[in-house]
Amino acid sequence: MTTQPFSGVLKTLFSSALLAGALALTAGSAAAEDKLKVGFIYVSPIGDAGWTFQHDIARKAIEEKFGDKIEVKVIDSVPEGAEAERVTRELAASGHQLVFGTSFGYMNPMLKVAKMFPKTHFEHATGYKAAKNLGNYNARFYEGRYLSGIVAGSMTKSNKLAYVAAFPIPEVLQGINAYLRGAQSVNPDVELNVVWTNSWFDPGREREASDALIDQGADVVTHHTDSTAPTVAAEEKGVYSVAYHSDMSKYGEKAHLTAVTHHWESYYTKVVQAALDGKWEPGSVWGGIKDEMINLAPMNKAVPEEVVAKVEAAKAAIVDGSLHPFAGPVVDQDGKEIVAEGTNMSDEDMSKMGFYVKGVNGKLPK
Amino acid sequence: MNTETIILILFATVTASIPLVFAALGELVVEKSGVLNLGVEGMMIVGAICSFIVAVETGQLWLAVIAGGVAGALMSLIFGFITLSLMANQVATGLALTIFGIGFSAFIGQEYSSIALDGIKALSIPFLSDIPIAGKLLFSHDPLVYLAILVFIGIAWFLYRSRGGLILRATGESPSSAHALGYSVIKIRYLAVLFGGMMAGLGGAYLSLAYTPLWAEGMTSGRGWIALALVVFATWRPGRVLIGAFLFGGVTIAQFHMQGTGIEIPAQFLTMLPYLATIVVLVIISRDANTTRMNAPASLGQPFHNELH
Incomplete structure (x- = not known):
């Protein structure tokens, strides 16, 4: 009799440990599957000051904020034109669900690739074209x-x-x-x-x-x-x-x-959050001081x-x-x-x- | 436009021309020996980053200038080995050297793009710098400007007044004759190529140490190509190289001043002007063989093979 409760406790302990382990396992694999893969395409080297550098500050900020929830890949010094199309397509094909292109001349290449990958979200800086899965953003x-x-x-x-x-x-x-x-x-x-x-x-x-x-x-x-x-x-x-x-x-x-x-942190945070929540929509954002x-x-x-x-x-x-x-x-x-x-x-x-x-x-x- | 503005334009013209003077005079010597090195842009930019790194790490600006020259010479040594020892095509090798130089400089310069450098300052010579007009124009540049002028005088003297210059020119005109006379064509060309590399490196050092004391990827922005064009434009004469460099430098400066004052010449037109002028000169050279071609080294761009002679 006396051992009963003990073994019961043991049993509960054991099974709960098992359950917790299993939960942890599924949680872990779920995290790996659900990780949002985010790609950034820059027109120049990152350097220490300038246009691309400011985008990269924002890239670091979202990596810090979302931690394990996202996986970020950066490709820099991508010339505008045919090369941009190839890089965008590769990012989309390798499972990146959200792709930021940060130069005006990426507009048409991104538009083309957006049509090929209707499930991928594309965000293009400083352009004016949009599509079902291509949004654009710029600063005032x-x-x-x-x-x-x-x-x-x-x-x-x-x-x-x-x-x-x-x-x-x-x-x-x-x-x-x-x-x-x-x-x-x-x-x-x-x-x-x-x-x-x-x-x-x-x-x-x-x-x-x-x-x-x-x-x-x-x-x-x-x-x-x-x-x-x-x-x-x-x-x-x-x-x-x-x-x-x-x-x-x-x-x-x-x-x-x-x-x-220029500061892109708050915008990128917003976009990544929306993508994580499954609520991403292509927008046409022209933000200023008010939008940080x-x-x-x-x-x-x-x-x-x-x-x-x-x-x-x-x-x-x-x-x-x-x-x-x-x-x-x-x-x-x-x-x-x-x-x-x-x-x-x-x-x-x-x-x-x-x-x-x-x-x-x-x-x-x- | 008053006198003061004109003096300022002339002053700025001199400093804008110096990178071209260094690089083009170096290439002139190379081409006079019968070698065409299209890697000037690559050697310049490697000179620029190497001198900048040395300046930042040691704080010794003169050591940095030397480092720029040495780096350019090492770059040209690659070119020399491939084209002179292995007898590869000079045009292809030169182009490859430029592409390599731009990439290599970006690679080793990654950590240096954020550093502000206290660059080489203009001289202020007591009394001389204070003379109105002439003082500003002649006696208040940075030391590298005077070095460029000295090098110009040295090269002009060497090519046309010394035995060594005669041998160099003979090698460029007819390497087989020079070879028959007992001169080592390959050795002479190696020396010329190394000198050209050093000068391109100095031109790069001037950019990153004195003109814009900073490092930025691709900062030579095509000046190596203008230097190459300049040699043809000057029909291989050192004096004309100097005048041409001032002309090309002056056009840019004058254009910036004109924009400020409202006189309009499309900037794109001025950007293409050096190349346009070069094409015109090339056309003239090919039309009138007797007068102008005399200066063009007859064996330019052709490899020399010891065993065949």
Whole structure:
């Protein structure tokens, strides 16, 4: 009798241990099967600053957050075009259920592959095409540009700003115009000179362009190109710089006022979560400061408190919607009114932007 | 456009041209010996990363410059061994060297793309640098600019005023004659190739140490190809190489300044200009054999086989 309960206990213990083990086993195998395989395609090497680097920060963030639930594969330096199609197809074929492509030129290849793999989710950055299983996402870079323009407009002494830009496409023009409008909001006399390098990445040319603009009297240099050369040039010539993509302060301790930085962490987290929950849907997301996609890097000590306060105020106003960088009146170089007073420029018009606002010197290359 | 702007443009032109001056003068010597090395871009970029690594690790900028030259020379040694000792096709080997150099530099430079370097600074010579106009244009560059000019004078003297230069040119014109006279064609060509590699390496070092003191993958951005085009453009004359380098450098700088002031020339047109000019020169050379071809080494690109002579 006395042994009965004991053996009963033993039995229960034993069977529960068995059960637990079996549960653990099934849980384990379930985890292995249910692991979401996520693929990332980058256009350039990851490096230490710049466009791809910012995407990779977000990639690391989701790996940390989701841990064992996901398995991430990164393929970098994938040229746009045929090669992109091959890489995308391989990722999809090797069981990746969610594939991020982070360059504009991946749009058509991804669209093609999306049709071949209807069960795979595709996310394409900066494009405009969508399909049943292809979503696109982009950031409102111009919001950050407007804020950094406030800093530049306050810090310039010569009232001449410099902009080293790659190609005259709408996204770059939004940045140029928003930057100057931000600067003009605190300093109506400020003007902007733009130099086109016709290359996203060429440190030598970016250096030459920055030097040329500084030689012409500009004392704050910003850029829409990928290298750190403009900040290096500004540091050497003793003027200021506003960097792009990443915080580049270590390349110019004195020069670097701030940087317009991209953040994909919260978006990628959201997308991965949706995919894990089986609720992923292709979207067309154009997120800004409010969506934590755009921010400014920490300010240089040289920037006075009241300027920082102005930037913070403008930031809050952009978030609550009371301030739009392209709120009317928007007047182009020739004095033509593009947006009437009391209205904001529509997303569609912004995505086709093809003019300089008043205050930009020089003619827009056609 | 005032005087000050013009001085600034001229000043920037000099520094923009220096990588081309180094690389093109080196290639000129190589081609004068009858060897065509298309690996300039690859040797330049390996020179750029190696000098940058040495500068970061040791903090010695002059050691870094030397490292750039040595790295370029080592790269050219690969080329020399394959084309001179193994007598492989020079065009194919040179192209392979460029592709290899770009990949190799990216590989060894992975850890260095994030480092800010305090590069080689411009000189400030008391009194001389303060002279208006001339002081800025002539006496306030960084030391490598003066090194480039010295090298130019050295090469111009060597090629046309020294016995060694005569032998080198003879090797390029008619290797079999040079061989018959008892000169070792292979040895002379090896030396020329090594010198060319060193110069390309120095051009790369100038980019990563002085011009834009940083390392970025693919930072030479086609300057090696422009240097190659420049040699043809200059019809194999050192003086014209120098002028051509300033011209090609100046066009870029002037274009940036013009954009700022609103004068319009499509940038794409200016980017293709060096190559366009080279094609024009090639057409002229092939039309008028007597005047211009005299400078083109007759045996350019042809392998030399000791046993056949």
